[in-house]
Amino acid sequence: MNKIQFLLIILLTCYMISACSANPNASQLYKQETPLEAEIILPDLLEPTKAVTIKVNLTQNGDAVENPQYVHLKMWKQDGTVTYGMTEASNDGNGQFSLNMDFESEGLYYIQVHASNNDSIITPTKLLIVGELSESDKQALKSNAPIIGGESGAHH
Amino acid sequence: MRNKNSKQSRGVFYKTIWRWHFYAGLIIAPFLVILAITGGIYLFQPQIDQYLYQEYYEVKPIGERISADQQIATVKELYPEARVMSYRPGEDESRSSEIGINLDGKSFTIFIDPYTGNELGQLDNNTRIMDKIEKIHGELMMGTIGDRIVELVTCWAIVLIMTGLYLWLPRKSQGMAGVLYPRLKMGQKIFRRDLHAVPAFWLTAGILFLIMTGLPWSGFWGTNFQNIVTNTGIGYPPSIWTGSAPASITKTKEIAEVPWAAENLDVPTSTILDYKVVSIDHLIEIAESKSIDPSYTIYIPQTKEGVYTFSAFPAKVQNEVTMHIDQYSGAVLADYRYDHYRFMGKIIAWGITLHKGTQFGIVNQIIGLLVCIGIVLTAISGFYLWLKRKPSKKLGAPIAPSASKMKGFLWMLIFIGVVFPLVGISLIIVWVVDWLIIQRIPAMKQFFNA
Numbered sequence: 001m002n003k004i005q006f007l008l009i010i011l012l013t014c015y016m017i018s019a020c021s022a023n024p025n026a027s028q029l030y031k032q033e034t035p036l037e038a039e040i041i042l043p044d045l046l047e048p049t050k051a052v053t054i055k056v057n058l059t060q061n062g063d064a065v066e067n068p069q070y071v072h073l074k075m076w077k078q079d080g081t082v083t084y085g086m087t088e089a090s091n092d093g094n095g096q097f098s099l100n101m102d103f104e105s106e107g108l109y110y111i112q113v114h115a116s117n118n119d120s121i122i123t124p125t126k127l128l129i130v131g132e133l134s135e136s137d138k139q140a141l142k143s144n145a146p147i148i149g150g151e152s153g154a155h156h
Numbered sequence: 157m158r159n160k161n162s163k164q165s166r167g168v169f170y171k172t173i174w175r176w177h178f179y180a181g182l183i184i185a186p187f188l189v190i191l192a193i194t195g196g197i198y199l200f201q202p203q204i205d206q207y208l209y210q211e212y213y214e215v216k217p218i219g220e221r222i223s224a225d226q227q228i229a230t231v232k233e234l235y236p237e238a239r240v241m242s243y244r245p246g247e248d249e250s251r252s253s254e255i256g257i258n259l260d261g262k263s264f265t266i267f268i269d270p271y272t273g274n275e276l277g278q279l280d281n282n283t284r285i286m287d288k289i290e291k292i293h294g295e296l297m298m299g300t301i302g303d304r305i306v307e308l309v310t311c312w313a314i315v316l317i318m319t320g321l322y323l324w325l326p327r328k329s330q331g332m333a334g335v336l337y338p339r340l341k342m343g344q345k346i347f348r349r350d351l352h353a354v355p356a357f358w359l360t361a362g363i364l365f366l367i368m369t370g371l372p373w374s375g376f377w378g379t380n381f382q383n384i385v386t387n388t389g390i391g392y393p394p395s396i397w398t399g400s401a402p403a404s405i406t407k408t409k410e411i412a413e414v415p416w417a418a419e420n421l422d423v424p425t426s427t428i429l430d431y432k433v434v435s436i437d438h439l440i441e442i443a444e445s446k447s448i449d450p451s452y453t454i455y456i457p458q459t460k461e462g463v464y465t466f467s468a469f470p471a472k473v474q475n476e477v478t479m480h481i482d483q484y485s486g487a488v489l490a491d492y493r494y495d496h497y498r499f500m501g502k503i504i505a506w507g508i509t510l511h512k513g514t515q516f517g518i519v520n521q522i523i524g525l526l527v528c529i530g531i532v533l534t535a536i537s538g539f540y541l542w543l544k545r546k547p548s549k550k551l552g553a554p555i556a557p558s559a560s561k562m563k564g565f566l567w568m569l570i571f572i573g574v575v576f577p578l579v580g581i582s583l584i585i586v587w588v589v590d591w592l593i594i595q596r597i598p599a600m601k602q603f604f605n606a
Contacts, residue, residue: 020380022387022399029389031496035487037405040431110432124406124485125432 034061036068036120038113046130048103056089056097056113060120064095068117071097078108078140086114106131108140170323172565174554177319180312182542182551185535187296187309192535194293195366196528199513199521201286202471208285212267212277217249221270224253224436230273231255231266238264240456243436245270247450252276254453294373303375304578310367310374311576317360317367318568324353348544352537355530362527369507372397377576385500392501393492395465396478403461406431406484431484433457438486439464446491449475457483471514473505551604 041055054073058065071091075084082104089097103109112125133141197204206213228240235257242256255266267276281287288297295302338350372378382398385391395401408430439454443466452468466479473494480490497505509515513524573580594600 020383020387022383022394024400026387026389026394026399027402027490030393030498031490031492033488033490035405035482035489036485037407037487038485039407120487122482122485122487123434123438125434127430127432 034118034120036060036065036115036117036122038115038122038124040111040113040124040126042111042126042128046103046128048106048131051100051102054089054099054101054111056115058095058097058115058117060117065117066093066095067091068115070114070116072114073099074112074114075101076110077105078110078137079134081105082109089113103130106133108133108137169565171554173319173322176565177316177323178542178554180316180319181535181538184309184312184316185539187305188313189532189535190296191293191306191309192528192531194289196525198286198289198293199524199528201289201512202514205286209267209277209279212279213252215250215252215269215271215276217271219271222273224440227253227268227270227273228255228436230268230275231257234275235259235266239458241458242453242455244453245440245450256281256453295375300375307371307374307377308578308582310371311377311572311579312582313363313367314576315569315572315579317364320353320356321360324357345544348537348541352534352541355537356534359527359530359534362523363531365507366511366524366527369504369511372504372507376578382504385498385504390498390500391504392497393478393490395480395490396492401463401465401480402489404457404463404482404484405487405489406482408460408484433483434464434481434486439466439481442481442486442488446479446488448477448479452477463489471509471517473502473509473515476505 037059039057039059041057043052046052056071056073058068058071071089072086073084073089074086076082084101087099089099092098107130109128109130110125111128112123115122127141129137224243224245228243231238231240238257238259240255241258241263242254244254244256246253253268253270255268257264257266263281264278265281266278268274269276291297294306296305298305338354339346372381379398382391386394386398392398436454436456443452443454448466449468449470451470452466455465455467457463462483464481464483466477466481468475468477470476476494478490478492479488481487482489494502494505506515510520511524513521569583570580573583594604
């Protein structure tokens with residue numbers, strides 16, 4: 001075997017070893033999902049008994065979702081004393097949805113969006129503070145406990 | 157005259173092959189025996205685990221199940237310092253839940269009765285008997301070095317099979333005696349040879365199958381091979397064997413103000429807090445709605461960008477699932493089933509379940525076990541063959557010219573050395589040792605018949 005052949009073999013081996021790291025874009029070559037994305041937008045200041053508009057921006061695959069199967073909102077207080085049932089949000093067009101609410105009392109609240117479009121179902125939940133927090137609210141925040149009264153909705 | 161020459165060169169070639177078969181066998185046979193024994197035991201891992209951990213596995217389904225989140229809360233109370241890594245609900249109603257935790261850098265499995273909420277027991281994952289068997293089988297309990305040794309042995313076993321097959325090939329018109337069945341009445345020497353060669357031939361397909369299906373798991377060749385097939389779109393989708401899972405897409409705040417992963421932070425000052433992570437109970441609902449095999453485990457994200465992952469690798473390849481879920485919205489970000497593997501991925505996946513003996517139940521396990529027993533017997537009979545023939549002060553290797561003079565054989569070695577770089581490296585080492593040491597020290601030269 002001459003030197004050139006030997007060198008070629010060494011080079012080919014090095015190439016094979018080095019050309020094999022994971023490609024971060026490889027997922028595009030396989031089945032892909034188009035997950036729904038919801039952004040829950042709330043006013044900066046939340047006070048009891050003051051009406052607020054909760055907005056939800058819905059996108060899928062980078063595009064605004066004009067006509068989803070449903071966009072419902074659910075809200076409840078951490079201590080379980082107040083629950084607002086599943087309410088349909090109004091479609092303001094261009095992927096924007098809204099709901100007017102007022103909070104009866106101070107405390108820690110959860111607001112949850114239930115939305116579905118093209119086989120993608122999402123239930124993001126946001127926490128919000130209205131006025132002052134009670135001790136039990138503070139404990140709940142610190143313990144990072146799972147939400148009670150949460151995602152199981154009438155859509156599944 | 158020409159006939160005589162070709163006969164001579166055939167004889168020389170035969171001796172070269174024999175010499176390589178001899179050395180490869182002598183060096184790797186002990187490792188092959190270890191792999192076969194541990195593999196043979198590991199085939200029966202489901203039954204062994206069921207027997208060993210019956211008291212942890214089985215529960216009486218009486219009354220309502222306690223929610224998964226409540227079970228995890230119980231574990232957090234019992235092990236306040238631990239990080240919860242995974243949750244496995246159990247494949248049927250009489251199976252306990254398993255919660256994987258990380259405590260002081262060690263991983264444990266906590267078994268919980270989902271009807272009473274009681275802890276049934278805990279296991280240190282690294283001290284499980286089957287875990288030890290798997291560690292010997294995969295890396296000789298030596299970490300990365302061991303993994304590379306196992307891989308090298310596996311690749312060299314291919315050389316062993318190829319050279320062995322060449323030596324076995326019928327040369328005289330002797331019928332099938334000594335080829336397909338051993339010759340019993342032609343003296344001990346012939347019988348010993350047949351005792352090694354004939355069963356080894358019958359096992360060839362099985363051994364080759366175990367090698368080729370085991371290699372995709374190996375640390376070096378396997379990782380590179382999996383990367384190539386995944387990157388070219390013909391293998392597994394990413395994140396199953398190689399490549400990373402997607403990140404959660406919900407736009408969370410830059411700075412986490414909500415206590416994350418059980419940290420104790422002060423109460424935030426902002427009125428609008430961040431998104432809450434989806435509960436495990438909701439994930440179980442998603443799993444049911446997506447018809448995921450009930451043997452799945454949920455892997456819990458450990459970072460703010462991470463995802464929940466459903467992972468199920470049950471007995472049958474067709475039921476495999478890897479699904480990634482946005483930890484804040486519950487959106488399915490990737491849903492990979494067996495049907496979504498490409499053809500090479502499907503072949504590897506089938507190879508894995510057949511290799512592990514799970515695909516066809518007990519029949520699969522028995523066939524695997526027979527091949528493992530066969531490997532051990534072939535190694536022992538080969539070793540015995542050598543002991544009987546070995547001169548007292550020599551290794552007894554057949555005298556043959558260097559492989560570098562055998563063009564065809566040399567190219568075969570180079571080909572294997574390129575496809576399996578570890579073999580290539582080991583060949584270079586052998587060549588250097590031979591050139592620098594064996595050929596220069598007369599005693600060595602004599603001992604090795606070099």
